Amino acid sequence: MAIKIVLVEDEQFLLEMYKMKFTADGYEVYTASNGVEALKVIAESKPDIVLLDLVMPKMDGYETLKHLRADAATAKLKVYLLSNLGQTGEIDRGVKEGANGYFVKSSMTPSQLSAEVKKVLGQ
Structure with missing residues (x-):
């Protein structure tokens, strides 16, 4: 059974790049x-x-994370933040609010991101 991953990203180009890589690596991608x-x-x-x-329109990552942590069905879900290099304070805030960790988009290729996800999933 394939591991399911949800990618939440408002930059369409990045979203498609990540989706292609994770799909190629055998994930079921949403x-x-x-x-x-x-x-x-x-x-x-x-x-x-x-x-x-x-940073996204309609509802940002912090608000989304709060909703996930407040719902019993998703409270223990592994959630990792995607951030840019200059957002150190924002990353710290996200981790304090319940994120399991973070990945810096600007310093990782899709292949590196996929390798890191495999590590956190224990694969």
Whole structure:
């Protein structure tokens, strides 16, 4: 059974690059481009892990994370933030609010991100 991953990213180019890499690596991939859409996709797909961008329209990553942690069905879901290098304070805030960790988008290729996800999933 394939591992399910939800990618939440408002930059379409990045979303497609990540999706292609994770699909090629055997993951069952679901996508969303904002927090509102992400909550719906997560509820329907019941993923093993979520990669969550912080800065998005409609509902940002912090608000999305709060909703996930407040819901018993998703409270223990692995959620990793996707951030840019200059957002150190934002990353710290996200981890304090319940994220399992973070990945810096600007310093990782899709292949490196996939390798890191495998590590956190214990593969």
